[in-house]
Amino acid sequence: xxxxxxxxxxxxxxxxxxxxxxxxxxxxxxxxxxxxxxxxxxxxxxxxxxxxxxxxxxxxxxxxxxxxxxxxxxxxxxxxxxxxxxxxxxxxxxxxxxxxxxxxxxxxxxxxxxxxxxxxxxxxxxxxxxxxxxxxxxxxxxxxxxxxxxxxxxxxxxxxxxxxxxxxxxxxxxxxxxxxxxxxxxxxxxxxxxxxxxxxxxxxxxxxxxxxxxxxxxxxxxxxxxxxxxxxxxxxxxxxxxxxxxxxxxxxxxxxxxxxxxxxxxxxxxxxxxxxxxxxxxxxxxxxxxxxxxxxxxxxxxxxxxxxxxxxxxxxxxxxxxxxxxxxxxxxxxxxxxxxxxxxxxxxxxxxxxxxxxxxxxxxxxxxxxxxxxxxxxxxxxxxxxxxxxxxxxxxxxxxxxxxxxxxxxxxxxxxxxxxxxxxxxxxxxxxxxxxxxxxxxxxxxxxxxxxxxxxxxxxxxxxxxxxxxxxxxxxxxxxxxxxxxxxxxxxxxx
Amino acid sequence: xxxxxxxxxxxxxxxxxxxxxxxxxxxxxxxxxxxxxxxxxxxxxxxxxxxxxxxxxxxxxxxxxxxxxxxxxxxxxxxxxxxxxxxxxxxxxxxxxxxxxxxxxxxxxxxxxxxxxxxxxxxxxxxxxxxxxxxxxxxxxxxxxxxxxxxxxxxxxxxxxxxxxxxxxxxxxxxxxxxxxxxxxxxxxxxxxxxxxxxxxxxxxxxxxxxxxxxxxxxxxxxxxxxxxxxxxxxxxxxxxxxxxxxxxxxxxxxxxxxxxxxxxxxxxxxxxxxxxxxxxxxxxxxxxxxxxxxxxxxxxxxxxxxxxxxxxxxxxxxxxxxxxxxxxxxxxxxxxxxxxxxxxxxxxxxxxxxxxxxxxxxxxxxxxxxxxxxxxxxxxxxxxxxxxxxxxxxxxxxxxxxxxxxxxxxxxxxxxxxxxxxxxxxxxxxxxxxxx
Numbered sequence: 035x036x037x038x039x040x041x042x043x044x045x046x047x048x049x050x051x052x053x054x055x056x057x058x059x060x061x062x063x064x065x066x067x068x069x070x071x072x073x074x075x076x077x078x079x080x081x082x083x084x085x086x087x088x089x090x091x092x093x094x095x096x097x098x099x100x101x102x103x104x105x106x107x108x109x110x111x112x113x114x115x116x117x118x119x120x121x122x123x124x125x126x127x128x129x130x131x132x133x134x135x136x137x138x139x140x141x142x143x144x145x146x147x148x149x150x151x152x153x154x155x156x157x158x159x160x161x162x163x164x165x166x167x168x169x170x171x172x173x174x175x176x177x178x179x180x181x182x183x184x185x186x187x188x189x190x191x192x193x194x195x196x197x198x199x200x201x202x203x204x205x206x207x208x209x210x211x212x213x214x215x216x217x218x219x220x221x222x223x224x225x226x227x228x229x230x231x232x233x234x235x236x237x238x239x240x241x242x243x244x245x246x247x248x249x250x251x252x253x254x255x256x257x258x259x260x261x262x263x264x265x266x267x268x269x270x271x272x273x274x275x276x277x278x279x280x281x282x283x284x285x286x287x288x289x290x291x292x293x294x295x296x297x298x299x300x301x302x303x304x305x306x307x308x309x310x311x312x313x314x315x316x317x318x319x320x321x322x323x324x325x326x327x328x329x330x331x332x333x334x335x336x337x338x339x340x341x342x343x344x345x346x347x348x349x350x351x352x353x354x355x356x357x358x359x360x361x362x363x364x365x366x367x368x369x370x371x372x373x374x375x376x377x378x379x380x381x382x383x384x385x386x387x388x389x390x391x392x393x394x395x396x397x398x399x400x401x402x403x404x405x406x407x408x409x410x411x412x413x414x415x416x417x418x419x420x421x422x423x424x425x426x427x428x429x430x431x432x433x434x435x436x437x438x439x440x441x442x443x444x445x446x447x448x449x450x451x452x453x454x455x456x457x458x459x460x461x462x463x464x465x466x467x468x469x470x471x472x473x474x475x476x477x478x479x480x481x482x483x484x485x486x487x488x489x490x491x492x493x494x495x496x497x498x499x500x501x502x503x504x505x506x507x508x509x510x511x512x513x514x515x516x517x518x519x520x521x522x523x524x525x526x527x528x529x
Numbered sequence: 530x531x532x533x534x535x536x537x538x539x540x541x542x543x544x545x546x547x548x549x550x551x552x553x554x555x556x557x558x559x560x561x562x563x564x565x566x567x568x569x570x571x572x573x574x575x576x577x578x579x580x581x582x583x584x585x586x587x588x589x590x591x592x593x594x595x596x597x598x599x600x601x602x603x604x605x606x607x608x609x610x611x612x613x614x615x616x617x618x619x620x621x622x623x624x625x626x627x628x629x630x631x632x633x634x635x636x637x638x639x640x641x642x643x644x645x646x647x648x649x650x651x652x653x654x655x656x657x658x659x660x661x662x663x664x665x666x667x668x669x670x671x672x673x674x675x676x677x678x679x680x681x682x683x684x685x686x687x688x689x690x691x692x693x694x695x696x697x698x699x700x701x702x703x704x705x706x707x708x709x710x711x712x713x714x715x716x717x718x719x720x721x722x723x724x725x726x727x728x729x730x731x732x733x734x735x736x737x738x739x740x741x742x743x744x745x746x747x748x749x750x751x752x753x754x755x756x757x758x759x760x761x762x763x764x765x766x767x768x769x770x771x772x773x774x775x776x777x778x779x780x781x782x783x784x785x786x787x788x789x790x791x792x793x794x795x796x797x798x799x800x801x802x803x804x805x806x807x808x809x810x811x812x813x814x815x816x817x818x819x820x821x822x823x824x825x826x827x828x829x830x831x832x833x834x835x836x837x838x839x840x841x842x843x844x845x846x847x848x849x850x851x852x853x854x855x856x857x858x859x860x861x862x863x864x865x866x867x868x869x870x871x872x873x874x875x876x877x878x879x880x881x882x883x884x885x886x887x888x889x890x891x892x893x894x895x896x897x898x899x900x901x902x903x904x905x906x907x908x909x910x911x912x913x914x915x916x917x918x919x920x921x922x923x924x925x926x927x928x929x930x931x932x933x934x935x936x937x938x939x940x941x942x943x944x945x946x947x948x949x950x951x952x953x954x955x956x957x958x959x960x961x962x963x964x965x966x
Contacts, residue, residue: 050638052638052641052642052645053642053645053646053870054642054645057873060875061873062871062872062873062875062876063609063611063870063871063872063873063876064609064871064872064873064876066607066876066879066880066883066951067951069883069886069887070954070955071886071887071890071955071958072886072890073882073886074882074885074886074889074890076776076882076885079885079889079902079903080747080776080777080885080902080904081747081902083778084747084777084778084902085776085777085778086776086777086778086779088874088878089649089650089774089775089874089877089878090649091649092646092649092650092869092873092874092877093646093869093870093873093874094873094874094875095870095871095873097611097871100611100867100870100871101611101614101615103870104611104615104618104621104639104863104867104870105615105618106635107634107635107636107638107639108615108618108620108621108635109620109635110620110633110634110635110638111620111621111624111627111632111633111634111635111636112620112624112629112632112633113619113620113621113622113623113624114619114623114624115619115620115622115623116619116620119623119624119625121625124625126623126625128532129622129623130532132577132580132581134617134622135581136580136581136583136584137798138613138796139584139585139587139588140588140593141588141589141591141592141593142584142587142588142591142798142799143796143797143798144605144796144797144798145591145592145797145798145799146592146597146599146603146605146797146799146929147603147797147799147800148599148601148603148932149592149595149597149599149929150592150924150929153591153592153595153929154591154592154799155590155591156586156587156588156589156590156591157587157591157799159587159590160584160587167571170569170570170571171569171571173565182661182662182665182801182802182858183661183854183855183856183857184855184856185843185853185854185855185856186661186665186854188853189853193699193703196703216843216844217842217843217844217845217846217847217850217855218843218844218853218855220843220847220848221843221846221847221848221850221852221853222853223848224848224849224850224853225672225700225703225704225852225853226703226704227703227704227705230847230848268556268558268559268563270558270559270560272560272563273560273562273563297569298565298568298569299556299559299564299565300556300559300563300564300565301565304563304565304566305560305562305563313856315856319532321622321623321860322623322624322625322626322856323616323621323622323623323624323859323860323861323863324621324624324625324626324627324633324636324859324860324863325625325626325627325636325658325659325820325856325857325858325859325860326659326661326802326856326857326858326859326860326861327661327801327802327804327856327857327858327859327860327861328856329802343699364699364703365695365696365698365699365702366664366692366695366696366699367665367696367699368661368662368664368665368696368801369602369662369663369664369690369692369693369696369800370602370603370692370799370800370801371799371800371801372800372801373801373802374798374799374800374801374802375796375798375799375801375802376801376802378584382580382584384571385572385574385575385579385580385583386530386531386532386574386575386577386580387530387532387574388571388572388573388574388575389568389569389570389571389572389573390568390569390573390574391530391573391574392569392571393568393569394530394533395530395532395533397552397555398533398535398540400552400555400556401535401540401543401544401547401552401555402535402543404543404547404549404555405543405546405547407547408546408547408548409546421558423555423556444629445629445631448629448631448632453625453629453632454629454632457628459844473532473533474532474533474534475534476534476535476539477534477535477539477542477543503828505631505632508631508632509631509634509831510630510631510634510827510829510831510833511631511827511828511829511831512631512827512828513630513631513825513826513827513833513834513835514825514826514827514828514833515630515825515835515836515837517825517826518823518824518825518835518837519823519837519838519839519840522814522821522823522837522838523823523824523825524641524644524655524656524814524821524822524823524824524837525641525644525645525648525654525655525656526641526642526645
């Protein structure tokens with residue numbers, strides 16, 4: 035095999051055992067200053083039975099070993115900083131480093147949530163400003179930033195619907211969810227006490243107003259719709275769907291996972307949405323960090339605002355205050371005020387772009403996705419013919435004939451130095467390949483990615499085994515996930 | 530714009546490849562009445578210089594240079610530099626949830642190590658990859674207990690962190706479950722176990738007990754677990770001060786442990802992002818919410834890690850999932866992992882011992898309404914001043930003197946909750962003692 039494949043050439047990666055295997059007694063990687071008060075006897079203070087003898091098997095390492103350990107592990111990861119991360123519906127865009135720097139500004143990073151409000155005005159102003167800008171972007175008058183992630187925002191949103199309907203006299207029983215939706219949507223509806231009824235997408239991959247009309251009864255609380263949907267297609271009947279729901283007293287919930295397609299172009303509040311969440315760790319560039327932290331902003335129309343989680347910010351005598359007297363509030367969804375550090379980063383992103391800049395970013399995101407689609411359409415089967423917004427979804431139909439599936443193609447992409455696209459989702463597409471480049475990929479990177487997928491399409495026809503056994507260039511070959519689940523080993527134990 | 534890498538020439542070439550003539554063509558298919566009507570009312574974009582200045586100005590309106598004795602679920606502990614150094618490596622910071630195991634072994638191994646460390650700390654056998662924070666971890670632990678027992682009533686004493694209780698109540702109400710309270714003993718500050726015994730019934734899914742509790746007082750988890758188990762209920766042990774586990778016996782009698790790891794090198798950050806965690810017994814592994822990393826092999830027999838038991842999770846199980854949680858707090862959990870690795874067995878114990886010593890020094894000579902044993906936090910009744918006056922006097926000395934308990938506990942309106950960590954200097958503690966004694 036040639037050394038160079040696409041944009042990569044192999045490079046030695048250090049082996050590294052587990053922390054526990056590196057440990058040796060007596061080592062430590064930190065040192066405390068001398069205690070400036072008398073030492074308390076733990077047995078006396080806590081009671082002998084309450085004091086642990088030791089933390090059994092807790093590791094013991096020096097500082098340099100800890101640094102090398104995690105640095106070596108880091109080199110086994112792929113990341114946006116290394117290249118395009120085309121996961122559909124995940125919006126893996128560049129994470130600006132100024133955002134990291136300002137989030138570490140000491141008086142912000144070290145602010146205690148219970149320090150006096152008079153001494154927290156800067157943080158409160160940041161939250162209020164971000165709420166205001168997000169409200170403008172959503173087209174919704176009020177926004178809460180208390181939820182800690184997208185799914186947490188969904189949960190908050192559906193609880194708001196329940197509280198609002200309950201205040202009308204009947205919380206209702208059912209939440210409608212299209213079959214193209216993220217799994218979080220039905221899981222959320224159940225957590226918020228609803229039954230889920232699935233709406234089947236039409237032949238264009240869209241929610242059909244007729245299907246909604248047929249499903250909406252006096253028992254339906256809301257429809258949860260993702261727009262653009264998980265095919266990257268704008269739900270063109272969204273206004274009509276909103277009218278159908280509203281006529282029956284039901285609410286329109288929008289999953290804003292794909293908001294990156296809309297900022298500055300269309301506002302959910304303007305096309306009939308009552309409540310939506312958006313992920314600050316997607317559209318607003320805060321780093322995904324290998325799985326969080328995120329933040330889920332929830333925007334609402336005025337009729338839902340009284341139910342927002344407490345506390346809410348209010349302006350009083352020239353100062354920001356936390357208002358805890360919210361008698362209709364659903365209560366708290368998280369301790370304190372939300373993932374404030376994530377909010378700082380999101381605000382920094384919005385400030386960097388400005389209003390017009392945010393729209394320009396959206397247009398580039400749409401252009402990148404459409405360009406990828408145009409280049410790949412001769413080689414892969416587009417799932418639905420509808421126009422793409424910020425992502426495009428293919429099916430593995432042509433490759434399946436050679437016994438190669440979307441998951442295999444994804445693994446082969448790794449050999450070409452790219453993170454895979456989203457595999458096998460949405461579920462309504464047979465062998466889905468869901469690609470979202472975002473606006474922060476240069477054309478050259480997009481071309482390298484398309485070239486890789488085109489080369490793989492050829493490999494599928496000429497040497498399917500090569501693709502089916504990929505990846506070939508990673509530290510570990512294909513990982514046996516079935517074995518992992520059969521006999522779960524989820525912690526290290528002394529062997 | 531500096532974050533947008535394509536030149537106008539690139540854009541023209543790409544539009545041409547798409548068969549389009551302008552950027553506006555990209556959304557021409559969106560119904561006209563759905564399109565935005567006027568430009569976003571957000572000021573023009575800023576340079577990096579201006580952004581830094583903007584947040585400096587906000588930081589200027591914050592407490593700065595104060596000695597702090599605030600705890601109550603958020604603790605000021607020293608943050609070793611390496612925690613940030615590792616968390617800022619782009620390979621961790623800018624990677625995604627490790628669904629593609631071959632390309633994310635670094636994240637996966639670090640999660641596996643995190644889970645192992647949490648098990649060692651808590652005495653449990655399974656820990657997940659993290660929850661949003663301690664408050665949501667407690668609510669999820671309660672839901673987990675409900676799934677295991679098939680019951681829908683939760684019992685929590687009034688000395689559970691009040692904001693954790695509120696989160697639990699929100700979750701329970703919407704899931705059509707109930708939370709019942711039982712009192713704390715006004716003498717010790719501990720949960721009243723006689724009252725617990727009375728309150729337990731055959732519908733109770735779990736008892737939730739925080740130790741050290743909101744007042745900083747240690748609870749008798751073992752005894753409460755015995756009472757709960759006798760009625761077929763589970764015991765959920767909650768914690769907000771993870772450093773305490775460096776010195777305290779883990780809650781071995783518990784069935785589920787739910788806690789907050791903010792103390793492990795996570796800056797207070799006005800309340801978040803933090804990292805929660807749920808740990809439990811092996812037998813409950815299929816009911817735990819959130820992600821789990823597991824050990825396995827690759828095709829060549831090398832040790833490898835991957836996310837596992839995904840059949841519990843929303844992206845596979847949809848409405849039948851154990852939770853809707855998806856994104857958690859991975860990077861924060863990584864910081865905590867680096868912190869635990871640096872401290873190690875000896876360091877964490879010494880850190881806990883310093884906290885214990887400082888708090889007990891601070892408490893000396895102060896009037897404490899509760900007699901229960903405490904770790905690094907305790908309730909104080911100022912002797913000569915009202916709570917308001919005491920806090921004001923301390924503020925003038927540039928000291929944040931504790932949390933006034935009135936907002937959560939009207940009956941403790943004349944009391945403060947004080948915390949001391951390794952960060953507090955003796956001279957500031959002496960100043961506090963002078964005002965409160």
